[in-house]
Amino acid sequence: MLSDLLAEAGTHLEIAGAALAIATAVGVPLALLTAKTRFVRAATLGGVGIARSLPTIAVLALLLPWLGVGRLPAILALALLALPPIAISVDAGMRSLSTAQSEVADALGLGARTRFLRVELPATTPLALAGLRTAGVECIASATLATFIGGGGLGDGIVRGLQTGNETLLLLTAGTVAALAFAVDALLSLLVRSAEAGT
Structure with a gap:
């Protein structure tokens, strides 16, 4: 039982981790x-919001005819789930720049690259990591659905x-999912606090 649990936990983390990486790389x-850009931003966040409203199991069902069963459709469905909190939090971070910060950057004549690295990135990082934290916990919790498509x-x-009515197995496995979610939440919370302390 323990060896199966460890193997399944490893697969679970692989699926959730791959989905989170894809969502981060896109979001x-x-x-x-x-x-x-106000218009583009509104359209993009609107689309992201629609994606967030889709149940993960429904996305899995939609991907099934094209991608079949296995890990890939599960990873893509979870990536779609993780994309909204990441994109929304980064957008919020970019909009959190104060007028004073923008004026200082303008007064110093900072180029686009320097402005991003020295002003925008430090201001955005705490909120971006908070979105990553939310997405990470959601991926860990929702990756249990991968089993329904052979993932x-x-x-x-x-x-x-x-x-089988095996309550011990049921509780042990569900407890492992909860423990992984708590661990991811705790780790990313530390990163958020570290980023906030550095700003």
């Missing part, structure tokens, strides 16, 4: 590019526990 540059993970143990 951060997308938000940075659209934050300063594996800790959802397998939960389903086996339900099917």
Whole structure:
């Protein structure tokens, strides 16, 4: 039982981690590019908001005819789930720049690259990490759904526990999911506090 649990936990983390990486790789540059253009920003955040309203299980069902079963559709569905909090938090970070900060940057004649690295990035990082924290916890919790399309993970143990009436397995697996979610939340909370202390 323990070896199965460890293997499933590893798969669970791989799925959630890959989804979070994809969402970050897409969401951060997308938000940075659209934050300063009102119309594009409104359209982008509107689309992201719609994506956030879609249930993960529904996205899995939509991807199934094209991608089949396995980890890939599970990863993409979770990436879609993780994208909104990341993009929205980065956008909020960009808009959190005070007028004074912008005026100082203008007065110093900072170029776009220097302005981003010295002014915008430090101001955006705490909120961006807060969004990453939310997305990470959501990915860990929702990755249990991967089992329904053959993606594996800790959802397998939960389903086996339900099917066989094995309460020990069910509680152990569900507890592992909760522990992973708490661990991710705690780790990213530390990063958020560290970023806030550095600003």
